[in-house]
Amino acid sequence: MKPLEHTITEEQHRVRIDKVLADLNKDMSRSQVQTWITQQLVLVNGEVVKANYKCQLGDHIEWSIPKAEPLQLAPEAIELDIIYEDSDLLVVNKPKGMVVHPSAGHQHGTLVHALLYHCEDLSGINGIERPGIVHRIDKDTSGLLVVAKNDQAHQHLSKQLANKDIKRKYHAMVHGNIPHEKGLIDAPIGRDPKDRQRMAVVENGKPAVTHFQVIEQFSDYTLIECQLETGRTHQIRVHMKYIEYPLVGDPKYGPRKTIDVNGQALHAKEIAFTHPTTKEWMHFEVDLPDYFQELIDYIRKMY
Secondary structure (H helix, E strand, O other), rough: OOEEEEOOOOOOOOOOOHHHHHOOOOOHHHHHHHHHHHHOOOOOOEEHHHHHEEOOOOEEEEEOOOOOOOOOOOOOOOOOOEEEEEEOOEOOOOOOOOOOOEEEOOOOOOOOHHHHHHOOOOOOOOOOOOOEOOOOOOOOEEEEEEEOOHHHHHHHHHHHHHHHOOOOEEEEEOOOOOOOOOOEEEOOOOEEOOOEEEEEEEEOEOOOOEEEEEEEEOOEEEEEEEEEOOOOOOOHHHHHHHHHOEEEOOOOOOOOOOOOHHHHHHEEEEEEEEEOOOOEEEEEOOOOOHHHHHHHOOOOOOO
16 A cells, blocks of 8 residues: 655644644544554654654655454453443443453453454454553453444544543552541652563653542541542552552552452442533443452451
């Protein structure tokens, strides 16, 4: 396929290349364009550039749109707790222990495998291994996710996510007794320079903001509600560790001595967004899962 071409205009001068290409390819998301740039499918004046390259007047842009690969994942008949569904999207209550999409070491039993069995169509924007996935929650975090059935819905929801218009609230049980009713953590998150398998608050990280409010206090633990402004990897887990109130059960960021609940005590309890087609404000909330309620009952009794 012959590459597409464009010459940068005065209006596009000093605009990032990923934004220019997203504007020129209306049916593609900016994240998809960034993938093309990473794959060296975009050239500026014959040279490979990074996504943050600021275009100059007269720059000659060439780019190739890769062919969509046929989906190779096999649907799996896994039961789903679907809270809402229409022709554009689903809201799913993911159980603790389920991985959202396939990755190294998780080639079966993921939410994506279950969705492929349940749905005839899912958006393809995030590629073969992440159809329909607008945002993720960790394997051992339970709770609500919105899934897109088509690219238009996906783009609309992704834009809301980027603009901080999707509201997400989580409940978490943390170590320690937080002495105040609420707080705000504004600390950038990036790869931990000492351990590439972990995230950490680092000076050159991406902006990350978490609001939290105390629900119930115990002598050695606190039940809190967290609301995310941003959606960085492991954000709540990293931020609560940073202020020295790590999550109960967290094997990666928690203390060695913790209550074993097979992973962090974190539940995505609420999600709200504007419907991509009807423009209606949609709000969904689910109860705490059994393991979490049993943990609260145990701590109330013991602490």
